[in-house]
Amino acid sequence: MNQTSTKSNLSTMEKGIVVELIRGSTNWTKVVEDIVKLEKKTFPKHESLAQNFDAELRKRNAGLLYVDADGETVGYTMYSWPSSLSASITKLAVKENRRRQGHGEALLRAAIDKCRSRKVQRVSLHVDPTRTSAVNLYKKLGFQVDCLVKGYYSADRDAYRMYLDFDDSI
Numbered sequence: 001m002n003q004t005s006t007k008s009n010l011s012t013m014e015k016g017i018v019v020e021l022i023r024g025s026t027n028w029t030k031v032v033e034d035i036v037k038l039e040k041k042t043f044p045k046h047e048s049l050a051q052n053f054d055a056e057l058r059k060r061n062a063g064l065l066y067v068d069a070d071g072e073t074v075g076y077t078m079y080s081w082p083s084s085l086s087a088s089i090t091k092l093a094v095k096e097n098r099r100r101q102g103h104g105e106a107l108l109r110a111a112i113d114k115c116r117s118r119k120v121q122r123v124s125l126h127v128d129p130t131r132t133s134a135v136n137l138y139k140k141l142g143f144q145v146d147c148l149v150k151g152y153y154s155a156d157r158d159a160y161r162m163y164l165d166f167d168d169s170i
């Protein structure tokens with residue numbers, strides 16, 4: 001077995017399981033194709049990883065989780081832990097016709113768990129403040145706004161930097 005899957009603990013999530021994408025798994029090509037399509041539809045070109053997805057996935061200290069619903073890839077998230085101090089959520093997207101079914105929350109929870117297992121103290125991310133659904137989701141799972149980073153995405157597009165600190169005592 002060269003892929004791991006985690007049943008979501010969310011009762012509100014419609015059918016689907018969160019799966020970790022493992023290089024060399026039999027479904028690698030199909031899942032990466034699905035994700036590149038979704039990436040292109042969801043994010044503007046300059047923000048999209050679609051052109052160099054493979055290189056991103058080859059990076060050490062990075063991972064990708066996706067939701068498999070009966071063979072359909074309905075969403076994905078990427079995360080990385082460049083140092084032992086902090087980790088980042090670098091991508092999160094769910095297919096438009098599959099939103100509001102709990103998949104985004106299940107993916108984010110699973111990515112946070114992966115970061116927690118790396119023993120980092122903080123998880124950070126950047127998000128366009130106009131992406132209300134995403135900002136709400138991050139706040140729902142405990143992320144706080146650190147600051148507004150002017151011109152983060154482009155000259156006229158800013159980002160919130162958000163963070164979640166793990167409680168040392170847990």
Ligand SMILES: CC(C)(COP(=O)(O)OP(=O)(O)OC[C@H]1O[C@@H](n2cnc3c(N)ncnc32)[C@H](O)[C@@H]1OP(=O)(O)O)[C@@H](O)C(=O)NCCC(=O)NCCS
Pocket residue numbers: 042091092093094095098099100101102103104105106126127128131132133134136137140
């Ligand atoms: C953000 C995104 C991943 C959420 O995925 P989703 O599967 O629809 O989210 P869920 O159904 O799990 O919703 C979880 C929470 O997110 C928030 N949320 C999701 N959709 C929302 C909406 N349309 N309006 C307001 N809040 C919303 C809510 O807090 C919701 O919790 P609730 O159901 O208790 O209200 C999805 O909207 C998406 O792909 N957006 C485009 C890409 C994007 O913005 N990515 C983030 C880039 S950093």
